[in-house]
């Protein structure tokens with residue numbers, strides 16, 4: 001009688017009957033709970049946004065090397081004349097070196113297009129296939145530059161390639177190290193403002209002199225920050241010329 | 252027990268245990284990737300690699316949470332003991348799942364860069380001085396390293412090689428590992444996930460582990476430590492037949508008084524195997540039997556029956572005015588002590 005009343009399990013022995021029922025239901029419920037939690041976690045993942053790779057294209061345009069290489073389109077099968085495209089290379093690389101010799105010149109760029117909202121990007125093919133001087137005599141124009149004054153913006157510093165659709169999601173704290181690797185590799189940093197500035201929430205970042213600003217911002221990528229600086233519209237792209245000493249974590 | 256070491260001493264229970272573990276992981280991953288994710292509200296799909304990073308990562312967190320809940324649960328309700336037995340298999344499986352998560356991270360976030368992956372891991376984020384933006388990878392690596400060491404030393408060979416107390420303290424590193432994992436998630440995905448569901452599950456899991464440990468700690472404090480010379484234990488009738496009562500005699504020392512019919516013996520509460528709570532065990536085939544992995548000892552001298560050689564300390568007892576007292580000075584492991592015989596005792 002004592003045996004039935006006081007069951008005891010020993011690993012090498014037989015599992016007592018009372019335990020068996022308990023264990024079978026426990027096993028079933030643990031698996032069921034795991035399935036439910038799995039569904040709950042996976043079905044409520046945040047939307048990574050609309051950034052995406054959109055296939056190959058070519059564009060002829062005016063290359064601007066500073067702060068980071070961008071192309072102001074003259075003609076393209078995909079882009080409207082006047083549109084501005086942020087340029088990057090394969091993997092976590094920028095095209096700073098390749099673009100340096102072409103500053104202000106008309107070039108032909110080819111690669112994979114990326115798009116997120118009104119942010120245009122292109123991952124150039126390697127070598128001359130991706131970027132070369134254009135000799136077809138396309139009509140260059142003067143890129144319109146407009147100073148929009150001094151702003152204090154809150155938002156997130158991202159790498160302009162992953163954000164643009166090379167990764168989904170391509171922002172946030174889990175992605176911080178990856179964003180830093182992209183920036184270190186020369187990918188242009190893009191500021192995602194929490195409130196649109198003159199209609200756009202994406203701003204290419206530069207230092208106060210309009211030059212590259214990578215080193216100063218690595219610490220602050222992927223977090224919610226507040227930054228002051230001059231905003232300038234160049235072509236269709238906003239440039240945020242920040243004062244790096246004003247960056248602070250926002251609430 | 253200490254006979255010879257084979258990779259794992261398989262028995263049917265272990266096979267079933269491992270089958271359940273594999274089923275658990277497979278069900279979790281399939282539901283995550285095939286059922287839950289398609290139901291999520293995405294403008295465009297999340298990258299496959301990132302989905303797998305999330306699936307294996309969250310699975311490892313939940314498994315570790317269950318592992319840490321098993322200990323206190325088994326103390327609060329004995330029926331959980333069979334899950335505790337072979338908990339090491341659970342640990343090894345969790346390490347494998349966590350490792351898979353880490354490999355996907357390395358192959359996605361740290362690949363395609365101009366610098367090699369492992370170097371990228373080191374240089375990409377060095378903001379150790381800040382809270383948000385802290386390199387969560389470092390926390391994950393710390394946890395994974397601990398888990399790997401524990402998995403690698405989980406075999407009984409290491410237990411006897413390192414001695415039970417050293418092995419036991421080494422394996423307490425599971426707690427810092429869990430703290431690292433919680434921080435890894437709290438400063439990473441937790442910040443990115445906008446839905447409160449993940450936040451609830453994550454904090455719920457971590458709080459459950461903390462709460463269960465507190466509850467089992469309270470349960471053990473029923474007998475408070477004493478500084479008297481001989482420690483008052485309990486009336487013989489308070490001990491059920493073939494069971495024990497645990498008496499705390501100092502901060503670290505607990506004694507289990509076992510009863511077999513009308514005979515009473517006191518032994519250390521700590522099993523020589525992995526420090527399991529012998530007092531929660533039972534007299535099986537005439538021997539004190541550990542609830543964790545079934546090592547057994549003779550109650551009167553603390554020796555494992557031949558051919559085994561484990562020994563635990565015994566304690567002297569006396570009966571005064573119908574109450575058992577324990578001499579807090581332990582005898583050398585294996586010392587024979589004449590049991591106290593109490594005639595006519597019934598379980599009250």
Ligand code: FES
Pocket residue numbers: 522523524525526527528541542543544545546
């Ligand atoms: S701790 Fe393993 S048998 Fe006691």
